[in-house]
Structure formats: structure tokens, C-alpha cells
Amino acid sequence: MTENNDQEEFALDVKNVSHWFGSNKVLNNVNLQIGHGQIVSIVGPSGCGKSTLLRAILATHPPKRGEIWSDGKRVRAPNRDVGIVYQHYSLYDFLTAQQNVAFGLMLDETSLPYRALVPWKWWPQRKKHMQAAGEYLDKVRLSHAKDLYPNEMSGGMRQRVAIAQALIMQPAILLLDEPFGALDEATREELQLMLLELYQENLQAKKDNGKPPFTILIVTHELNEALYVADRIIGLSQFHDDGKNGATIVYDKPAPVFHPNDERDFLAFNAQKDELRKAVFSPENLQQHAEYVTYWNEQKQAAT
């Protein structure tokens, strides 16, 4: 990766982002680049500012300092290139699963006057949207539930629909804020597998010299999950030498890549988990963290 400076290269480029609420300094000069097709986990102590960082990237609450770029475009307001799945309330109550997934296509590709004034053009388009939505529901294994309303679905089903709803937009980057936090263990595992399957599609696309379709940034407080679903793991923490001015990225390394059929062997994570606990979660370790922020260097070395 020699053309790292080229912004087009990154699905997401967070530049010198700082944020604070009054005297509560939360984010301290965060820098983060994510390449297309990566699935990146963010971990960090509770309250360190992970959600604040996601809101800054989404631009619903733009950062007080710094810039967010996505796919070479400056992000100043919420837009169709940055997707989000929240932990709760992710779906529209008044739409069925399929309509929920098709919703973004409608909003993005057509306008209110268009739909009202030229319905004969809109309706056939609508049909295509619904068909595409059906395919995405297939991808998240929910084709049987396409006509259910959110209040008729379980929490896990709702999150799948929410993910399909975000993915159908093919955003430059998709943000997930503790998306499986409220789910039971079994459902959680199924959804983790779903992410691994998306990652396989990315690998396939790269092999075919195409652009990998899914770039995902996921916040989770579960270290096993973070290491299992992602190919790169980032630690955000206030436990560093300038911690009184807020949290920054203190850990950035590759994570082991799993194939959906691989055994879920979490014992293999132990070494990296210990390292994470030390670098990210330990209030005693207040030095420079350069030794833990090595992702891009490792990539460079691997390339040469």
C-alpha cells in the first residue's frame, strides 16, 4: 500500500478528530483510516467515546475539531454514503421487513414529487426495489419473514433486517454500534457468522479484481466477538499519556481472519486479548502506545 496518501483509497478517513462536551474532553486527536473491504472492530473502556466517534463519523453530531472523509468526499451531514445500525429502534414500525429494506432505495433514487407526479414511472421502479430488497433479505437469511412488521419479529430478526436495510445502500462504510448487544448468545453467533460471510464476499471480489462491497466498522464490548468478526481491531482509550484530554486510538493491529466454516476457537485469542487488556483497558499503562498502533506499517511490510 504505497498510495496511502490518496484519499480515494480509503473508505473512511478520520483526520485529527477531537470532541468534547463542556469540560468533559472525550475524543483527543483521533486519526483512523479504513480501506475498502475491511471489517474493523473498535473496543474500549465503557464511556471512552466509541459512540461519540461513530456519531462524529455519521455527522449527526459533527466533531468539534478535525475532518471526516469518506470515499474521498468530506462528510458534513448524514448522507447515504455512511450507513448505521443502532442497537435499538433500528427499523420503521410502519414498514414490513421487505419494505424496510427497500426504503433506502426509494429515498435515494426517487423524490417525493417524482413519486407523486409520475406514479406510472415510479411503480415499476418500486417493483425492482422490492425485488432487490428480497435478495438482500435472502442474504441475511430472512426471506421467510419478508412480510412481517418489526413488532412481529424477534430482536435478532430485526437486527438482520436493519443490517440488510443499511447494506442495500452499498454505503462506503457501514457503522454498527453494539449491534448485537441486546441479543442472546445463539442469535449473536448467527449474526457474527453473517458478518464473516460478508467478509468472504469481499475476498471473492478482491480475487476477481473488483471493489469489495462491504466495509464495516463495528463497536462491541465483547473482545472475542471483536477478534472473531473483524480483520483488524482498534482500541480507543483514555488510558494513554495525554489521556486527560480525551481518548484516542491506542491499539491498531490485524485480527485473525476466520472463514464461516472454521471452528470458533477463542483460546487462540488469549495472547491478543491479554495485549488488548494491557494496552486499552488498563489504567496503569499510561505511556506512548506506538508499539500497539502498527496496522498500516504491518500492511506496508507485507506489501514489500
Place this chain on the structure above:
Amino acid sequence: MLETIAAFGRIAWAPIALLCRFLFGKVREPIGAPAKFALGVASILVLIASYSLLSYQRHQENPRDTTVPNASQFVEGWQKVIPKKDSPTDWFDKQQRKKYLESSWLYVDVIASFTRLFAGLSIGVIISLVVGMAMGCLPRVEAFFSPTLSFLAKIPPTAMLAVYFVLLGTDFELFIGMIAFGIFPTLAQGIYQAAKKDVTDHAVNKSLTLGASQMEVIWNVVFQQVLPRVIENVRLQIGPAMVFLIAAEWLVADEGFGYRLRMQSRLLNMNVVYIYLIILGAIGFLMDLLLSWTRRKLSPWFGE
């Protein structure tokens, strides 16, 4: 001593508790459809029976009593309100038909009152919808309207009759204005609260990431979400709207339910009065049914 009283109390209470349990069942105890229907019919029968008893007693005392009319007096009353002319020889002759129908009090009054009611309600609903939605979505509009609206909502519209006389005269406009502005403060506030509280920031932000424009957020997200609540609020305003209409008609109309009720109650023609009350109740009930049916059709996700 105290123990004796307590023991006695317990013994005395036991049969009452048993009876209550038998009559009222348990809290949230499910009830079958036939039982539900039977109890509904029973309630109407009780009403009719008590009325008949009262009427019977009054007529024992004074056979010419008109305050609590009996069946034959009701038949007389009914004959007063239906067409007095012979039915037209040719139903397709507009002139003939009109003459015939307009010889009926009931026809004239229903047409007059319900034209006013529908016109007033429609205008009131449209204004409330625009203002309520704008307030719920746009904080600037909210800040502008909310003090005035909460203040206006506290003035009883019937107390403002004089103001309406002065501003709108005593014709059609008066009734429309009375109903529309009578229901406006409460209805607008209901819609405003729903638009503000039933739609989370997440839902709005999510739609922006799906490419929604500002108008689409208002129409495709907020409005769709609050539609069933809007309809519920309109349902609740049918009663007050009728109150305002009857009050205005009582004072100034020369046709319509309020007018007829005033004239007939002055003459103590309670047979006509009761017939009018029943018809008023029946039409209100039908409007209520129609709206709840509409709500179920338009927002099937909302449940009961």
C-alpha cells in the same frame, strides 16, 4: 376486642368478596367472544328496561306526561320528524323529491348539521395536521407556536362564542369556525406531541443515511409513524366538535340538531328530543367506527 372486630369483619367480608369475584372476575381475566357480546347486549337491555320502568311510573301518575315518553309517544315523535308530504309519484323528479324530503325535520337537520360538522372537522383537521406536524418536526416552528397553543387550549371554545359571532357572523362560517378552531388547539397539540415523541432521533438520522430529503423525513418517516395517532386524536375530537356545533346551533341556527333540540325541549316534546339524541349518538358512533376502520386499514402495524 380489636381481634374480635377484625375476625367479625373478615367473616362478614367473605361473602361480599365471593360475590364480587363471581360478578367481576379477576383482573385481566380473558373473556370469550360470546360472553363479551352477551354482556354488551345486557347493558343495552338494562338501559331500555330502566327507562321503560321510569316511563311506566310517570304515566301511572300522569297519563299525559311528555317528559319520559312511552312507546306510542315515540311513534308520534317519529311521525313528526319524517316527511309530512306524500311520497313523490316520480322519484326521479328532482323538484318533487326535494319537496318531499324537505318536509322532514330529520332530513333538513341531518343535512344542515352534518354538512357543518364535516366541513368544520375537515378544516380543523387540516390546520391541526399542518401546524402539529410542523411543530413536531421543526424546533423553530415549535418555539413559535407552543406558548400560544398551550394558552389557547385552556380557553373553552364555547366561552369564545361571542368572539366568533363578532368575527364570523351567524351563518355557515360561524359553525365551521367554531368547530375548526374549537378542536384545533387540542388536536394540534396531540399531533405535535406524537410527532415529537413517537419518532426517535435515531429514526430520523437513519432515514438521512438512507438518502431522505427534509420533506421525505417529514412525510415518509414522521407522518407515516404518527398517522394512527393522528386518526386516534381525530376520533377523540368528534365529541368536542359536536358539542361546539350544538352549542352554536342552539344559539343562532334556524335548522340543525341544536336548533331542533332547543325548540322541542322548550315545548317539552321529549319524544322528538330523545329521537334526535339517539340519532346524534348513532351517527357519532358510526363516524368513530369508520375512523377506527380507516386506522386499521392504513396502519395495520399499529395493532389494537
